[in-house]
Amino acid sequence: MAVMTYRDALNAALREEMARDPDVFLMGEEVAEYDGAYKVSKGLLAEFGDHRVVDSPISELGFGGLCVGAAMAGLRPVVEFMTFNFSFLALDQVINSAAKLLYMSNGQFPIPIVFRGPTGAALQLSAQHSQACETYYVHAPGVKVVTPATPADAKGLLKAAIRDNDPVAFMEGELLYNFKGDVPEDDDFVIPLGVADLKHEGDDVTIVTHGKMVHVALQAANKLSTEGIGADVVDLRSIRPLDVDAILRSVQKTNRAVYLEEGWAYVGVGAQIVATIQEGAFDYLDAPVLRVTQADVPMPYAKNLEMMAKPSADRVVEACNKVLYREAR
Amino acid sequence: MAGTKTRRAKAPKESPFDMHGIAPELALDLLREMLRYRRFEEKAEEAYAIGKIGGFCHLHIGQEGVAAGAIKALRESDYVITGYRDHTEAIAKGVAPTAVMAELFGRTGGTSGGKGGSMHMFARSVRFMGGHGIVSGQVPLATGIAFRIKYKSEDDIVVCFMGDAAVNQGGFHEALNMAAIWELPVIFVVENNHYGMGTAFRRVSLTDMVERSSPYAIPASKVNGQDVLATYAHLRDLAAEVRNGGGPRFVDVETYRFRGHSMSDPVSGTYRPKEEVEQHTHFDDPIAILRDHLFEAGILDQDGLEAMDAEAREEAQEAFEFADASPVPGPEALYEHVWADVDGDGRLRFDGREEAPWR
Numbered sequence: 001m002a003v004m005t006y007r008d009a010l011n012a013a014l015r016e017e018m019a020r021d022p023d024v025f026l027m028g029e030e031v032a033e034y035d036g037a038y039k040v041s042k043g044l045l046a047e048f049g050d051h052r053v054v055d056s057p058i059s060e061l062g063f064g065g066l067c068v069g070a071a072m073a074g075l076r077p078v079v080e081f082m083t084f085n086f087s088f089l090a091l092d093q094v095i096n097s098a099a100k101l102l103y104m105s106n107g108q109f110p111i112p113i114v115f116r117g118p119t120g121a122a123l124q125l126s127a128q129h130s131q132a133c134e135t136y137y138v139h140a141p142g143v144k145v146v147t148p149a150t151p152a153d154a155k156g157l158l159k160a161a162i163r164d165n166d167p168v169a170f171m172e173g174e175l176l177y178n179f180k181g182d183v184p185e186d187d188d189f190v191i192p193l194g195v196a197d198l199k200h201e202g203d204d205v206t207i208v209t210h211g212k213m214v215h216v217a218l219q220a221a222n223k224l225s226t227e228g229i230g231a232d233v234v235d236l237r238s239i240r241p242l243d244v245d246a247i248l249r250s251v252q253k254t255n256r257a258v259y260l261e262e263g264w265a266y267v268g269v270g271a272q273i274v275a276t277i278q279e280g281a282f283d284y285l286d287a288p289v290l291r292v293t294q295a296d297v298p299m300p301y302a303k304n305l306e307m308m309a310k311p312s313a314d315r316v317v318e319a320c321n322k323v324l325y326r327e328a329r
Numbered sequence: 330m331a332g333t334k335t336r337r338a339k340a341p342k343e344s345p346f347d348m349h350g351i352a353p354e355l356a357l358d359l360l361r362e363m364l365r366y367r368r369f370e371e372k373a374e375e376a377y378a379i380g381k382i383g384g385f386c387h388l389h390i391g392q393e394g395v396a397a398g399a400i401k402a403l404r405e406s407d408y409v410i411t412g413y414r415d416h417t418e419a420i421a422k423g424v425a426p427t428a429v430m431a432e433l434f435g436r437t438g439g440t441s442g443g444k445g446g447s448m449h450m451f452a453r454s455v456r457f458m459g460g461h462g463i464v465s466g467q468v469p470l471a472t473g474i475a476f477r478i479k480y481k482s483e484d485d486i487v488v489c490f491m492g493d494a495a496v497n498q499g500g501f502h503e504a505l506n507m508a509a510i511w512e513l514p515v516i517f518v519v520e521n522n523h524y525g526m527g528t529a530f531r532r533v534s535l536t537d538m539v540e541r542s543s544p545y546a547i548p549a550s551k552v553n554g555q556d557v558l559a560t561y562a563h564l565r566d567l568a569a570e571v572r573n574g575g576g577p578r579f580v581d582v583e584t585y586r587f588r589g590h591s592m593s594d595p596v597s598g599t600y601r602p603k604e605e606v607e608q609h610t611h612f613d614d615p616i617a618i619l620r621d622h623l624f625e626a627g628i629l630d631q632d633g634l635e636a637m638d639a640e641a642r643e644e645a646q647e648a649f650e651f652a653d654a655s656p657v658p659g660p661e662a663l664y665e666h667v668w669a670d671v672d673g674d675g676r677l678r679f680d681g682r683e684e685a686p687w688r
Contacts, residue, residue, distance in 0.1 A: 025480070051480070057510070062469050062503025069473020072458060073408070075480060077473075092500070096463050097470060103666050105451035105459065106442035110669040141667050165669035 002185050007177040009151035010040045010116075013158035014078065016187050018048055021076060024162055027054040027063055028080030028117075037082045038118065038177055064090030064115070068097045068167075071113040078162060081117035084133035084171060090115075091136065098167040099142030114161045116170035119147075120212055120262045123175070124306060127298035132263030134210075137169040138239045138272075144168045144193055145239040147211035151181040153237060156191030164193060173212035194241030198250070202230025205320045206250040208273055209260040210236040213311065217260050220316035231320060239269055247273065248280045255286040256323040260316055265293040287323040292316050349562035353628045357637075359401060359557050360623065363393040363616045364641040366417035369426050372645035373416065373433055377592045381653065382433045386447045387414040391587030394615030395520050396421040398560025399488055399582070402568055408456045408478075410471045411490035413448035414520075415460035418490060423455035430648035431655045438655030442662060456485075464525070465491060465498035468517070472504040475513035475577075486571045487515040488564075494525025496541045497533055505577070509545040512576035516567050517542070519579075520554065522586040527600035542579035554584035555615045558622070585609040 004012070018024045030037045032045040032055040045053040056063040060081065067077035081087040087094070094115065101109045121130035138145040144166055148154040154172065161168040183189075199214055200221040207217045214235045221231040232250040236243060251257050257277055259270040270291040277289050295309040321328045348356065370388045377386050389396065392414070400409055400421035409422045419429050424440055432439025433447055440450045450460040458474060461467040471489030478485050495501050496519065508515050521538050523530050530538065542549045552563040560582060567578045587610050589595050597606045623629035 057503070057506060059503035059506065061500045062472075062507055065466070065469025065500055066473040066476055066504065066507055069410075069458075069470035069475075070477045070480070071473070072470060073474040073477035075477050092463060092466065093469060096466060097461070101459070102669060104441055104445045104449040105453070105666075106440075106444050107666040108441075108451050108453040109459075112669070 001182045003180055004151055004183050005177065006148075006151045006154050006172070006179045006181070007038065007040055009155040009183050010158055010172065011042055011044070012183070013155045013162070014041065014044060015047065017159055017162040018044070018052060020187070023074065024076045024078060025052040025054065026078045026080060027056050027067055029056055029058055029082050031055060031080050036080070038174065040177070041080065060086055060089035061093060065093035065097065067113055068093050068101075068111060071098070071111045072101065072109050076112045076162065078114045078116060081115060083129065083174070084117050084119040084169075085129050085131060087115065087117070087133065088136070094137065094143065094167065094169070095140050099140045102166075103142065110165045111167050112165045114158075114168045114170050116158070116161075117172060118174035119171035120173055121299055121306070121310060124301055124303055125299075126301040130299035132261065132294065134171060134239055134261075135263055135268050138269060142167065144241065145171065146193060146237065147171045147239065148237065149173075149176070149199070149211055149214035149235055151179065152183045153191060153197070155183050156189050157193065157237060159190045160193050163190065168193070171211060176212055191237070193238045194243055195237065196243035196246035197235045197237055198232060198246070199235045200231060200233035202232050202254070204230045204254055204256070205324055206232045206234060206247075206254045206257040207260055207316060207320065208234045208236065208247055208250075208257060210239060210269070211262065213260045213262050216311060216313050217316060219313035220320065223313060223317050224320060229320065229324065229326075242276070244276055244280065247276060251277055251281045252284045255284050257285075257289045258292060258316060258319040258323060259289065260292045260311055262311060263294060264296055265291050266296060268293060287325065290319045290323055292319050347558070348626075349558045351558050351562060353626075356558060356619065356623060357629065359397050359561060360616065360619050360629070361637050361641070362397040362401065362421065363557060363619070364638055365426070365644060366393040366396060366420060367616060368638070368641040368645040369420060369429070369648060370416060372649050373430065374588075374592070376430075376433065376649060376652075382447070383435065384446055385413070386433070386592040387590065388588045388592070389414050389417040391610070391614070392520055392522060392554065392584045393417060394557035394560055395490070395518070395554040395582050395584050398554065398557045399490070399518055399564045402561050402564035403488060404485070406456065406485050407568070408458055408474050408485060408487040409490070410458040410467045410474065410487065411460060412464065412467055412492055412495065413460060413462045414492070415448065415450050419450040419452065419457050419460070422452070422457040424450065424452045424457055426644055426648040427651035428452075430652040434652040434655065435657065436652055436655035437658050437662075438651060443658045444662065444666075465495035465501045467491065468495060468498075468501045469504040471515055471517075472508045472513060475508060475515035476511065478514050479511065484572055485514070486568055488518055489515055490518050490520055492525060493519055493521045493523060493530045493538060494528070494533075495519070496538065502544075505542055505545045505547055505579070508577040509547050512574070514571045515577045516564070516571055517547075517577065517579045518564075519581050520584055521581050522584050524586065524590070524601065526590045527594070527598055529600065538581040547577050547579045549579040549581065551581040551583065554582035555613045555618055557615050557619055585613055587614075
């Protein structure tokens with residue numbers, strides 16, 4: 001085990017996978033000479049050369065599509081989007097090419113590609129730079145969506161994503177890059193996609209979440225525990241494939257659930273999770289499943305408004321109290 | 330439509346026969362190829378009319394010179410990628426007409442087991458990289474295939490076909506720019522039939538087609554796609570330049586669509602005058618032009634042409650019969666190939682790369 005930041009864990013995963021497989025290359029804006037907009041690719045240019053660490057023009061559709069083509073022809077590209085906000089320009093190639101080529105070609109063209117970068121809000125970056133993009137990607141069959149919350153998950157899941165033969169949208173958190181944690185140093189430390197992780201255990205209520213919101217959920221769980229309420233925090237880690245069993249197992253134990261996500265509620269990831277719970281554990285539920293999400297508005301700039309728009313530990317506690325039919329203290 | 334009768338398609342201006350250095354046997358092969366494509370598409374048209382084919386169906390009739398001229402100038406290991414008017418380009422690259430027709434019919438014998446349809450022919454084994462349905466979607470993909478070639482220091486090239494409308498898409502410009510800065514081995518071939526669906530190119534562009542690659546410093550050229558020998562010779566030369574490390578090329582291949590945009594569009598439609606279509610079908614038929622050249626040069630006679638045409642018709646008929654007899658996909662096919670890595674229970678698996686079919 002080594003203590004490292006989320007950023008360095010991602011960097012280690014990239015370095016190890018590039019060393020392991022010469023077909024893996026990294027392309028994106030500022031990934032090479034600038035060492036990465038968020039320094040995730042620091043040192044990779046020096047180690048692997050401009051042949052494999054490639055600065056692209058600001059052309060998301062173009063380099064997104066180029067990398068899908070390279071994957072069609074057998075390479076294993078890692079595409080860095082400076083943030084997933086910018087990836088909307090490339091969505092045609094993600095949804096219409098990467099997600100569908102295997103199916104349309106009846107299995108002839110697997111697309112082993114990773115699209116990675118930060119999703120969600122940071123601080124006061126306002127509407128166009130502060131949105132959770134999971135829903136756009138997770139909607140289409142053919143794309144996996146992975147959202148690591150800790151340095152260890154970041155490393156193990158990125159390695160898994162790079163070795164995977166399907167397109168993977170790997171969504172990081174800008175505010176997590178400096179977050180430190182224990183990370184196994186083993187070169188073959190990989191975490192299978194589709195396996196949720198119980199980040200906190202309790203018997204009274206289930207908080208299901210993913211990505212950066214895991215930390216908000218943990219704050220809420222700690223707060224609840226001081227009041228004698230035990231919460232399970234189920235970190236999905238990947239939204240597709242979805243670990244349905246882990247969600248249902250917890251709900252069957254606690255009989256109450258809250259979904260927490262950074263994105264908008266309307267047709268968001270939470271809508272899917274709530275449907276999954278009511279389909280699979282209806283008879284176990286003692287209360288309606290509630291969602292804590294971003295307010296249904298574009299992200300405002302003003303600090304006070306931004307705080308109001310974002311999900312918070314207090315709102316999670318409030319939702320947990322509601323499903324427990326419990327007066328807040 | 331090219332008949333097998335000796336009707337002379339008189340060009341408006343007689344020009345001396347130019348074989349472009351192409352041997353008579355090759356010229357005959359190119360005629361044979363174009364006849365195969367023509368008879369195939371006519372058979373598809375017939376099958377569509379009787380409900381054997383559904384959905385969108387874009388025929389290549391009139392544009393056969395582009396497929397034959399460009400693709401036959403390549404090596405087998407070169408890659409071809411195209412848009413949705415893809416039937417004959419798949420055949421030109423070596424896909425069996427039976428498989429193309431069965432795909433049109435939505436049958437298991439099709440190139441994609443019936444799951445792609447008219448716009449999505451694929452054949453990895455002959456490096457036919459598809460049939461793509463979003464205008465210009467194939468242009469960044471082609472550039473990525475060329476990136477792979479350079480990454481692996483190979484000497485294959487990519488030919489990327491697109492219609493004239495594709496050059497107004499952002500992906501076209503982004504891809505050409507990257508192909509240029511990284512000197513990638515790709516030839517961008519515009520099959521310029523002058524209409525993006527029903528919109529004339531002159532209505533949506535103030536610049537000539539051949540100028541469209543100039544912002545990226547990609548050398549551009551123009552060739553008459555109805556003259557298959559000229560097209561072949563030109564693409565052969567471009568392929569050599571690109572293969573030798575010359576970087577990408579852009580070529581405006583002038584052609585004309587003898588049918589509607591798709592099967593739901595009448596031959597002339599509301600957007601192009603009937604006389605224009607008649608003029609082109611009468612004077613600009615790539616099959617008739619080469620046929621007349623070969624007659625004049627004494628390389629082919631009427632009997633030879635009829636024999637060649639009979640073979641093409643027979644092949645199209647066989648394709649029809651094969652497709653009609655091919656089973657429809659079973660229900661198990663519905664969920665197949667959504668994901669590359671699944672376990673026996675159909676769940677997604679973590680790492681099955683060793684089992685990928687092509688590694």
